Amino acid sequence: MAQRYAFLGEVGSQLRCADVLVLARAYGDLASPQGDGMFAIGHDARASSASLAELVSIGLRSGGHHVTHLDECTTPCLEWSISELNLCGGMMITGGHASPDWNGLRFYHKQAQPMPVAPIAEAASRWSRMEDLLSTECTQTLCRLPMLSDYAASLRQWVRSVALMKLALDAGNGQIGVQVDAILSHLNGIRVWPLGFESDPGFKTSGPNPFGRNKLKRLARVVKDNGCNFGAAIDVSGECLAVVDEQGSSVSPEALGWLLARQQTEVYPDRKILFDPACHPRPSDIETAEAVGGGAFEAWGALHKNAASLYFDDHGHYAFSDIPGTSNALFALMMLIRYIDERGTTLSELLSMSSNR
Numbered sequence: 422m423a424q425r426y427a428f429l430g431e432v433g434s435q436l437r438c439a440d441v442l443v444l445a446r447a448y449g450d451l452a453s454p455q456g457d458g459m460f461a462i463g464h465d466a467r468a469s470s471a472s473l474a475e476l477v478s479i480g481l482r483s484g485g486h487h488v489t490h491l492d493e494c495t496t497p498c499l500e501w502s503i504s505e506l507n508l509c510g511g512m513m514i515t516g517g518h519a520s521p522d523w524n525g526l527r528f529y530h531k532q533a534q535p536m537p538v539a540p541i542a543e544a545a546s547r548w549s550r551m552e553d554l555l556s557t558e559c560t561q562t563l564c565r566l567p568m569l570s571d572y573a574a575s576l577r578q579w580v581r582s583v584a585l586m587k588l589a590l591d592a593g594n595g596q597i598g599v600q601v602d603a604i605l606s607h608l609n610g611i612r613v614w615p616l617g618f619e620s621d622p623g624f625k626t627s628g629p630n631p632f633g634r635n636k637l638k639r640l641a642r643v644v645k646d647n648g649c650n651f652g653a654a655i656d657v658s659g660e661c662l663a664v665v666d667e668q669g670s671s672v673s674p675e676a677l678g679w680l681l682a683r684q685q686t687e688v689y690p691d692r693k694i695l696f697d698p699a700c701h702p703r704p705s706d707i708e709t710a711e712a713v714g715g716g717a718f719e720a721w722g723a724l725h726k727n728a729a730s731l732y733f734d735d736h737g738h739y740a741f742s743d744i745p746g747t748s749n750a751l752f753a754l755m756m757l758i759r760y761i762d763e764r765g766t767t768l769s770e771l772l773s774m775s776s777n778r
Contacts, residue, residue: 426535426718428542429516429525432469436524440545441473445480445512446554447544448528452510452536456485461511463491463499465658466595468622469524473514477526481512482560489564493620495596495659500533500746501575502568510536515658518630521623532725533745535718573603579743580608580755583762589614589643589652590754591636593629594621597655600751611758614643616654624657631656631663631737631750641669650761651768655750660717661737662750664757666768675700678733680775681753682707684760685730685741692742695723697734704775717747 428444430436449458462477464470471493478488486509491502496513503511509531516524528536548554590613592598598618605611616639617627627636631654644652644665654663664672679701682694686707694710696703697720703710711729713720717738724732724742732740739753740746761768 425537425539427517427525427527428538429519429523431522432473432524436473436526438476441476441526442480442483443545443548443554444526444541445477446484446548448510448512448536448541449481449484449486451540451544452528452530453486458486458509459489459506460486461489461491461499461502461506461508462514463494463496463502463511464514465495465516466493466620466622467516467521467524467657469522470514470516473524473526477512477514478563479559480554482563483555483557485557485560487560487563489566491568492565493596494568495600495751496527497659497744497746497749497751498568498572498596498600500529501572501744503529503531503533504745505568505571505575507531513658516629517658517660518628518656521629533747534725535721535747569599569603573600575744576604576752576755577607579752580759583608583610583758584765585610585612586758586762587612587614587647587649588758589616589640589647589649591616591627591631591640591652591654592618593631593655593657593659594619594624594627595657595659596620597657597659597751600659604751604755614647614649616640616643629657631661637663637665637671641665641671645669651757653754653757655754656737659750660748662739662753663737664768666772668769670769672768672772674733674735674737676772676775677757678731678735678739679704679707680760680771681733681739681756682710682731683775684756689730692728692730695720695729695732699735700733721747
């Protein structure tokens with residue numbers, strides 16, 4: 422099932438081995454027509470993701486390209502790595518919030534710019550026989566490069582210290598738990614109540630959607646039982662952030678977006694704030710806000726090529742110009758921690774102050 426920026430389908434029926442090989446080859450030839458391109462591959466925690474990553478590798482290497490496997494990682498980590506390593510592009514294997522028997526493919530240009538799937542599908546349709554695809558010798562070598570330590574170091578610089586803060590965090594059954602340990606462990610003032618930190622490919626203990634009702638109820642209970650400053654849930658691919666305040670009340674993505682917009686405006690007063698048109702009208706004191714339609718992937722160019730600092734929508738996506746990518750839930754969480762610490766008040770009070778402006 423082709424979306425604008427991803428192929429998504431049930432593995433084995435809608436997303437078959439041959440399809441993945443051909444799509445990867447077509448993508449590589451489009452992203453680096455001269456051949457000899459350098460690409461990164463990452464995948465989420467689903468049971469099918471690692472094997473699909475191997476198929477993507479063969480598809481790319483059949484075109485003479487070179488592959489760096491990041492193995493299991495979040496989408497933001499892949500996007501950051503594409504930019505940091507100055508690669509031709511990369512592919513992420515993730516099913517997002519779909520059920521565990523589904524999966525998907527995402528494609529990126531240089532600097533982690535999202536690539537639409539339509540031209541890839543058109544190019545793939547020209548390969549009528551698998552024998553033609555594999556008629557030339559594949560690139561023999563591949564690289565496996567763990568980027569977690571470098572990625573964590575890049576994010577740590579944005580929050581150097583914090584006063585005592587208690588945080589309940591649902592890590593979404595994937596790599597976020599590992600990243601949180603690597604990033605927040607240096608902040609002695611933060612104590613984390615972990616939920617969903619262990620990899621769970623079948624989502625047996627918790628679903629992939631951070632806004633799931635049962636997930637937020639459990640998060641709210643942990644916040645109230647332990648007197649946490651707030652609670653956060655991140656999806657399995659590290660892109661969406663859901664938050665509850667210190668009272669266990671859910672915070673709407675729009676309200677959190679405008680709060681982060683205020684924080685970014687204070688840091689970068691001359692930069693724009695971009696938001697999805699589905700969000701409520703901007704507060705009167707944020708004069709630089711501008712509506713941008715098409716979703717987080719469509720907003721990439723407006724965010725990273727124009728004078729903007731933040732993009733957000735009503736689905737929990739938050740993208741920042743300070744870091745490559747289309748949406749980074751962990752970076753948004755760090756900005757929220759920083760803002761609460763700087764203001765020295767509660768999240769509910771900050772939200773109340775924001776809504777009254």
